[in-house]
Amino acid sequence: MPQPRPRLHVVYEHGPDLRPFSTAFIRLIRPLTHPTVRGAIDATFGRYDTGAAVDAVVVDRLWRPDVTPALVDALVAGAHARGARVIQALDDNFVDLAVDRPRWGTRDAVAAMHRLVRTADGLVVSTGALRDRLADLNPRVAVVPNALDERLLAPQLVDPAMAMLAPRRAGDDDRVVIGYMGTFTHDADLRLVVPALREVCRRHPGRVAIQLVGVAGEPDTLDDLADLPVHVIRLAPAQMAYPAFLPWFTQALDWDVAVAPLRDSDFTRTKSDIKHLDYGAAGVAGVYSAVPAYTDTVRDGETGLVVPNHPRAWADALDALILDAARRARIAAAAQAYVLRERTLAARGGDWVEGFTALLTASAGAAAARVVAAPGPPSPQPPPATAAPAPRPLRLAVLYEYGHGGEARPLASAHLRLIRPFQHPAAAGRADVTWSTRFDPHNVDAVVLDRLWRPDVSMAHVERLVAAVRGVGAQLVYALDDNLLDLPAERADWPTAEHLAVVRRLLGEADGVLTSSDALAARVAPLARRVVVMPNALDERLLGQTGPAPRHTPFGLRPLVIGYMGTATHDDDLRMVLPALAEVCRRHAGEVVVECVGVVRQRATRRSIEAAGIPLRFAAPHPAEAEYPLFVTWFTRHVQWDIAIAPLRDTPFRRCKSDVKLLDYGAIRAAGVYSRVAAYAGTVRHGETGWLVDETETAWVDALERLIADAKLRQHLADGAWRYLWGERILARRAAEWPAAVASLLG
DSSP states (O other), rough: OOOOOOEEEOOOOBTTTBBBBBHIIHHHHHHHHHHHHTTOOOOEEESSSOOOOOOOEEETTTTTTTTHHHHHHHHHHHHHHHHHHHEEEEEOHHHHHHHHTOOOOOOHHHHHHHHHHSSSSSEEESSSHHHHHTTTTTTOOEEEEOOGGGGGGOOSOOOGGGOOOSSOOOOOOOOOEEEOOOOOHHHHHHHHHHHHHHHHHSTTTTTEHHHHHHHHSSSHHHHHHHTTEEEEEEEOGGGSSSHHHHHHHHHHHHOOOEEEEOOTTTTGGGOOOHHHHHHHHEEEEEEEESSHHHHOOOOTTTTTTEEOOOOHHHHHHHHHHHOOHHHHHHHHHHHHHOOOOBBBBHHHHHHHHHHHHHHHHHOOOOHHHHEEEEEEEEOOSOOOOTTTOOOOOOOEEEOOOOOTTTTOBHHHHHHHIIIIIHHHGGGGTEEEEEEEOOOOOOOSEEEEEEEEETTTTTHHHHHHHHHHHHHHOOOEEOOSSSTTGGGGTTOOSSOHHHHHHHHHHHHHHEEEESSSHHHHHHGGGGGGGEEEEEOOOOGGOOOOOOOOOOOOOSSSSSSSOOOOOOOGGGGGHHHHHHHHHHHHHHHTTTTTTEEEESSSHHHHHHHHHHHOOOEEOOOOOGGGGGOOOOOOOHHHHOOSSSSSEEEOOOOGGGGOOHHHHHHHHHHTTTTEEEEHHHHHHTTTTTTBBBBOOOSHHHHHHHHHHHHHHHHHHHHHHHHEEEHHHHHSSHHHHHTTHHHHHHHHOOO
């Protein structure tokens, strides 16, 4: 009996006009409706999940223009509830796009993308490089290279209304038309070759014409092209729909040479060779950047020319094709033959069948586990008399701390100390947790209140909350990871006297207090009934897991980088080591740079840095990635430091700090230098996982100089911190302790 065909429902990506994007046609709609595929897969398409009985819901890229994490969670939960898997189709490295294009994406879009990549039961991607980039976020990845639907390559499909807008005139046989096609996001790539285009126009005056389709939408690009013989071809929105566009592009244009410049970045290294297919199908000789997207498939000199991103190399390649019509014809014919023979759906449709089948098979076990674990009606059979009843999970309501703004987003400390630990799989089944900013007195054993809770917190808020908690017979746990009691001695603006009154009231009222360090536990113990210390741990699911920075210093290939990461409250700590940094940079002028993430908000600090002549640079994620889960992934993926410093002044407030920088620096595999204070002296093993330094300029200079000179010691400390983090301080090993700690506080 034949096996039933897998049933897929594709939720295609669309814009405000509700039409599928071109990528949806290329990657899903055309392949899954092709005769080579539809006999093996039953696919339906739409803008949303219909709730139909299917084997998988396939979500295309970012799905919809108003996507949010809540919409993603609802779609995933709905699919899983009826036993369907969720597969995301990706053809671009959206994880690194915000670094390449800082203005890309809203905070919700970036967060939703990360949520979907991590929670999907599988990913279908277009390149091996994209698979490798996403593997640490989701290991279930199938690579299905792009292929063109040969049914769209017929001349009769060209809409007469889309005839060439600038046809070649009679007598222009000697003219060479150089073309480029790309979306509006490729202006920066086009600008790479503008100097080369200008040079070949100078070498061949009056003989070269340039035609652009799609790109050149930014004013700077148009200004760069103003002195060149450029014609920009604009299409109406309906003409840009992929099924209409591809026949027109491959049949109606009359180009001699096509260019495909592509910058080399983390984002572009995962791109596909789709322009090689488009240009080949159109029968045009292409010139391509020597980047992974093209070097793997373009056979240099045969199906295209592959050149480094240097103006002279591009000019020479274009010049060679302008001068040799026979060579242009040979390359164009070979490229077209390659596409028609190897890269059409008629030849490669089976790739889609194999890719989706492999993902459905690989995720079947996980789906079955979800079904088995799903709550159902109680069994009518009583348990054996000898079986002990399973303990009921704690029912907790966590009221996390949030800042100003209408969205009430959790602060970083709430993610680190509560949300990530309690939501980790290692803590599953030990606590039933709800998350909110307001207390709902329904079936709850305890309320866990995070730090100062809300930006407008007052004693009246606390009194009403305590009364509500006690009124339903629940208990109260106070989660505190900073010594707010002694902070006013260092900051005149915050916390206020009412804040301190709130902290003291909560410490005294709570049935237990959860802290992050022994020193903080000792500080609050006289005011509290019970105190439990739960050291910080990082959620390994967020870690980019990049390797160490290249060790080609000192000082070959690049400067040595000394880095510091801290919030805006740590300017005073950084100022403490500015004299030492200035001295080290003076001794190694041009060979050592300092990079900061987050810190340096005070004008006095900036003035001190400028006065000291420290070569300081800043690194920061896209604003949409500033929220803790996305920030951690960005930080561990993109920051590469040889030495990371953690200066910390010795004050009553700072003595209660945790060692979270040891974990952060271990995650990026940097050699850490730490102040010899309580926060670090208890866990940093000097000479093994980090280097402890006394609070003097001489001590800091000596420590930095030793690490700069000793590459083996740097590597030893970096590896030691990395092993310590992964061996002892990730949530996979520690998350189960959080529910146990809360339970112990409840007596």
